[in-house]
Amino acid sequence: MTKVIDLAGLAPDPTPISVGEEAAEHYAVVRRTLERITSDWRDQPSLEQLAREAGLQPIQLQRVFSRWAGLTPKQFLQAITLDHAKALLRDSASVLDASYEVGLSGSSRLHDLFVTHEAMTPGDYRNRGGGLAIAYGFHPSPFGQVLVMATDKGLAGLGFADPGEEQAALEDMSGRWPAARYVQDLEATSGYAERVFDPEKWQQDQPLNIVMIGTDFEIRVWQTLLNIPMGQVTTYSDVAARIGSPKASRAVGTAVGRNPISFVVPCHRVLAKGGKLGGYHWGLTRKRAILGWESGLSGPVLECV
Numbered sequence: 359m360t361k362v363i364d365l366a367g368l369a370p371d372p373t374p375i376s377v378g379e380e381a382a383e384h385y386a387v388v389r390r391t392l393e394r395i396t397s398d399w400r401d402q403p404s405l406e407q408l409a410r411e412a413g414l415q416p417i418q419l420q421r422v423f424s425r426w427a428g429l430t431p432k433q434f435l436q437a438i439t440l441d442h443a444k445a446l447l448r449d450s451a452s453v454l455d456a457s458y459e460v461g462l463s464g465s466s467r468l469h470d471l472f473v474t475h476e477a478m479t480p481g482d483y484r485n486r487g488g489g490l491a492i493a494y495g496f497h498p499s500p501f502g503q504v505l506v507m508a509t510d511k512g513l514a515g516l517g518f519a520d521p522g523e524e525q526a527a528l529e530d531m532s533g534r535w536p537a538a539r540y541v542q543d544l545e546a547t548s549g550y551a552e553r554v555f556d557p558e559k560w561q562q563d564q565p566l567n568i569v570m571i572g573t574d575f576e577i578r579v580w581q582t583l584l585n586i587p588m589g590q591v592t593t594y595s596d597v598a599a600r601i602g603s604p605k606a607s608r609a610v611g612t613a614v615g616r617n618p619i620s621f622v623v624p625c626h627r628v629l630a631k632g633g634k635l636g637g638y639h640w641g642l643t644r645k646r647a648i649l650g651w652e653s654g655l656s657g658p659v660l661e662c663v
Contacts, residue, residue: 384426385500385647387412389520391419392643395435405431426500426651434650473584473622474565476511477577487535487571494532494540495547496524499555500651501621501644505531506547512567513550515618518640534618535571554622557655568619579613586627588652593631615639621648 391408408431409419423431492514494507499518505527507515515534519527532540553559553566570577578601586592598610617625620640626648630636638645 384422385502386521387414387419387422388426388647389502389643391423391431392647395431402435429650429654434654473568475568475570475581475584477570477572477581485537487538490535490538490571492532492535492538492540493543493546494528495542495544495551497544497548497551499551501647503527504551504555506550507531507618508547508550509569511569513554513619513622514569514571516550516554516620516622517618518620518644520641531618534616566622568622570623571618572613572616575609576613576616579610580617580619580623583614583617583623583625583628586624588624588655591627591629591649593629594636595631597628611636 391412394408394411395403405416405420409416412419414422420430423429423434490509492507492509494505494515496503496505496519498504501518503519503521503524505515505517505519505524506513515531517527517531532538550566570580572580579597582597582600594607594611594614595604597614598604598606601610603609614625614628615637617623617639620626626638626645628636635642635645
């Protein structure tokens with residue numbers, strides 16, 4: 359049976375946290391808690407157990423979690439279980455169809471972040487980023503350190519790093535366009551970090567410009583991901599069908615994994631058939647965290663019991 363939980367008044371402070379040092383500290387607590395409940399979710403660990411392992415009082419953990427996600431730890435756990443994913447997927451076949459039917463396809467569109475996008479030419483990609491100047495910087499985010507990369511045309515890359523993994527994340531992202539010129543510029547990238555993770559700044563009249571740098575096939579996949587609304591998920595096979603290559607689910611999965619603009623181009627909303635989370639380039643704990651955070655923002659949460 360599926361019932362709807364109204365989030366209104368659920369948490370002491372259901373406003374999602376914004377970007378900043380406090381957000382990073384809170385995510386560190388949430389991340390440890392998520393790792394615990396991810397490995398032992400069938401045991402339904404109590405709030406007291408989770409708090410003790412996080413080094414906090416139960417009310418402290420409850421407050422951090424509620425402020426971070428708009429959900430209590432128990433409801434957050436319910437939001438990221440396999441049952442919830444299956445509930446979302448019941449309508450997955452119609453998610454992309456509905457988006458296209460209302461005119462959200464084309465050279466630019468609006469979604470949660472009111473994104474406009476353009477793609478680099480195939481020649482630019484073949485040049486492996488040659489001639490491109492890319493500014494980069496690390497900033498706190500609700501999901502750990504975020505690596506932001508930007509060109510003069512807009513946001514080109516967004517990845518995540520846990521403590522001590524910043525250099526590896528930078529090598530990963532810069533290796534996608536090895537001929538580009540990279541310049542560390544915190545001032546040029548900080549605005550993107552603040553804009554992307556603060557829902558109050560998701561304004562229709564101030565669209566976020568992004569630049570897609572990939573193969574023709576990858577860009578088709580990434581453009582399709584932009585049509586998955588917040589609070590919904592779809593499957594690799596559905597994406598493959600949408601781009602006219604129904605037998606290319608494996609290739610779609612590779613392209614999804616290569617998405618260079620994580621979170622903004624919502625590759626985390628693509629699941630394997632049957633509701634399994636599938637993979638995520640920046641770790642399944644982070645994928646669960648993002649999906650749960652979005653559940654707290656997007657309204658009623660489906661609780662499968």
